[in-house]
Amino acid sequence: PSPHRALCRSRASDLGPMLGRADRYRLLVIGDAFQAHGATYGSKRVGTFGQVGCFSFYPTKNLGAYGDGGMVLTDNLEIAERVRLLCNYGQSDRYHAVAEGLNSRLDELQAAVLRVKLRYLDRWNALRRQWADLYSSLLEGVEVPFLASGREHIFHLYVVKSKARNRLAAYLEEQGVPALVHYPIPVHLQVAYQHLGYREGDFPVSEACAQEVLSLPIFPEMREEEVAYVADLIRKFYQEEI
Ligand SMILES: Cc1ncc(COP(=O)(O)O)c(C=O)c1O
Known part of the structure; x- marks a missing residue:
């Protein structure tokens, strides 16, 4: 990919x-x-x-x-x-x-x-996968995670990409849905690593990701209606955007 x-x-x-x-x-x-x-x-x-x-x-x-x-x-x-x-x-x-x-x-x-x-980890991970699959089947407008074959994902985070990430995050926040950015500043642009001499533009993929990624709520105890509610809000956001 x-x-x-x-x-x-x-x-x-x-x-x-x-x-x-x-x-x-x-x-x-x-x-x-x-x-x-x-x-x-x-x-x-x-x-x-x-x-x-x-x-x-x-x-x-x-x-x-x-x-x-x-x-x-x-x-x-x-x-x-x-x-x-x-x-x-x-x-x-x-x-x-x-x-x-x-x-x-x-x-x-x-x-x-x-x-x-x-003892509960595998069960909790299976539930996270279930909510991730549901998100991926319902979401429209955003880019959903790619699942590579031969690997099992455990969805610590469910990260989508959107060119309108900041507006989308603000919209979800307004509706009471916490969506976080992991992470907004790539490592090479952190003050701590300035001595390495990298500049903006040196890692364009990381920089684009930092602008576009958004982590939607995901946890084992989530309910189907909650996943559908978030997906619905995102659909509405894109309808209003256009
Ligand atoms: C990929 C990765 N590595 C390292 C760490 C650091 O973990 P800790 O805070 O337990 O030291 C984190 C924490 O979020 C992480 O996500």
């Missing part, structure tokens, strides 16, 4: 060719699966490709704790040891710091919440 097709978060990118290239050049692959708990590529879940997979359990994620949390997956013992060290002050044992580390352990309370919620 063209890179201009609607962004589809919460799914695996085209991992096959990337893993092949990494293998050829002996590169480590670190997968950011922060928004894709349970998504699959072929028969495997994301986070299990490459040498390291990372997840966020921030409360809004498909598998969210009641506070901040995260997880690193690896089957490499050396990396596992290093990660354990780094998230515990860089200490090899009590009071002996051998690396500059962090205080970023997953606390027991969050782990207990996640252990229970994990």
